[in-house]
Amino acid sequence: xxxxxxxxxxxxxxxxxxxxxxxxxxxxxxxxxxxxxxxxxxxxxxxxxxxxxxxxxxxxxxxxxxxxxxxxxxxxxxxxxxxxxxxxxxxxxxxxxxxxxxxxxxxxxxxxxxxxxxxxxxxxxxxxxxxxxxxxxxxxxxxxxxxxxxxxxxxxxxxxxxxxxxxxxxxxxxxxxxxxxxxxxxxxxxxxxxxxxxxxxxxxxxxxxxxxxxxx
Amino acid sequence: xxxxxxxxxxxxxxxxxxxxxxxxxxxxxxxxxxxxxxxxxxxxxxxxxxxxxxxxxxxxxxxxxxxxxxxxxxxxxxxxxxxxxxxxxxxxxxxxxxxxxxxxxxxxxxxxxxxxxxxxxxxxxxxxxxxxxxxxxxxxxxxxxxxxxxxxxxxxxxxxxxxxxxxxxxxxxxxxxxxxxxxxxxxxxxxxxxxxxxxxxxxxxxxxxxxxx
Numbered sequence: 176x177x178x179x180x181x182x183x184x185x186x187x188x189x190x191x192x193x194x195x196x197x198x199x200x201x202x203x204x205x206x207x208x209x210x211x212x213x214x215x216x217x218x219x220x221x222x223x224x225x226x227x228x229x230x231x232x233x234x235x236x237x238x239x240x241x242x243x244x245x246x247x248x249x250x251x252x253x254x255x256x257x258x259x260x261x262x263x264x265x266x267x268x269x270x271x272x273x274x275x276x277x278x279x280x281x282x283x284x285x286x287x288x289x290x291x292x293x294x295x296x297x298x299x300x301x302x303x304x305x306x307x308x309x310x311x312x313x314x315x316x317x318x319x320x321x322x323x324x325x326x327x328x329x330x331x332x333x334x335x336x337x338x339x340x341x342x343x344x345x346x347x348x349x350x351x352x353x354x355x356x357x358x359x360x361x362x363x364x365x366x367x368x369x370x371x372x373x374x375x376x377x378x379x380x381x382x383x384x385x386x387x388x389x390x391x
Numbered sequence: 392x393x394x395x396x397x398x399x400x401x402x403x404x405x406x407x408x409x410x411x412x413x414x415x416x417x418x419x420x421x422x423x424x425x426x427x428x429x430x431x432x433x434x435x436x437x438x439x440x441x442x443x444x445x446x447x448x449x450x451x452x453x454x455x456x457x458x459x460x461x462x463x464x465x466x467x468x469x470x471x472x473x474x475x476x477x478x479x480x481x482x483x484x485x486x487x488x489x490x491x492x493x494x495x496x497x498x499x500x501x502x503x504x505x506x507x508x509x510x511x512x513x514x515x516x517x518x519x520x521x522x523x524x525x526x527x528x529x530x531x532x533x534x535x536x537x538x539x540x541x542x543x544x545x546x547x548x549x550x551x552x553x554x555x556x557x558x559x560x561x562x563x564x565x566x567x568x569x570x571x572x573x574x575x576x577x578x579x580x581x582x583x584x585x586x587x588x589x590x591x592x593x594x595x596x597x598x599x600x601x602x603x604x
Contacts, residue, residue: 181436181507182459182467186487197488244443247495272482274489293489297482304480307471308455308497309447 193360199292200367202355202374202383211351214380218330221376222323230322233258239310253301270299280385286371288385317344327357328373353381396541397549397581400589403534403564411524411531418522421560427515433461435590436507440497455497458587468587479584502528506594508535517542518556525597532597547577
């Protein structure tokens, strides 16, 4: 008979043993729509899932903020999968809410941006729940694109759409966002090197860099 | 293990002259005499957070209850009270890691508000029985008995039989009506969030009373 341990104790233990993947190592860049296909071709050659169909995704993301109270706010990114797979109902598609911490750029020796990231899968009533909690929607956008994998790395190539009226989405720009990321537990700084090496292999098709959000 | 079925929850008053653990021991003997066997331990816990005073317009307050149930080990249940609606959000366990991020916006006094029901889990045919000792910030508050009937998911269709089974070891303490939360939903399909709602209902009753019954 095993003693019942409370869920919070379990999570605390997992946090202490550093097995919760809550750190994101990230590089970002962009390609013009006209050169996207060359990059996709290169990624098909480099990534793991080459013999299968490349995985597509379409997510609607809403950005909600709570506060401020004594200068503190909390921003959550609520994502809803819009691409309904065969045999699935729209109401079955997964929802996630995500917390993203302050990005740390570090000095030149640090290969990637490092930020805290907590992804929580949840039931579809999350928007109603958060608005009851006092969250207000800041803005929303749609992401549509392709996903590749290389080991623990995730490579996303997607286009961002903004909505003009209720369901009328139009592209934000003439280019695609390229994102290279790994989600790992605390202290796994070695994976950052893998990310940098992979980014090197994509040059000169796309220049992936540490984005300094303060300068945007 | 995925538990489908219908659960009901009730408080069990202490037997006169006996302490909490002694009363639980009497129940343990009664139910094992019926043929039930212990199949492990269970715990349902609840942590409560209060919205910061200036967070919502008109100084209204929301109470965020975060509950866990060992029966659904991969989920966290969040129930928001204080508004017009009482929405329930079911999320991954990582929600617990997210809550400290809103510590200033939703505050909690862990020592005073944490309440849990913990004890043995018994199996007997299609029934699962949980005898829980309720403690709030470390002090004993009472006994909660959960009885789950696995073979039916519509409360109205099996309540009478469950009621009869409960009387066999809980005697006359079994109320003749369904728990208040289930009464308006007795013809709907029962789900794990309904169990959690009943626990919250009982936990709130325990919080209001000052001494153990």
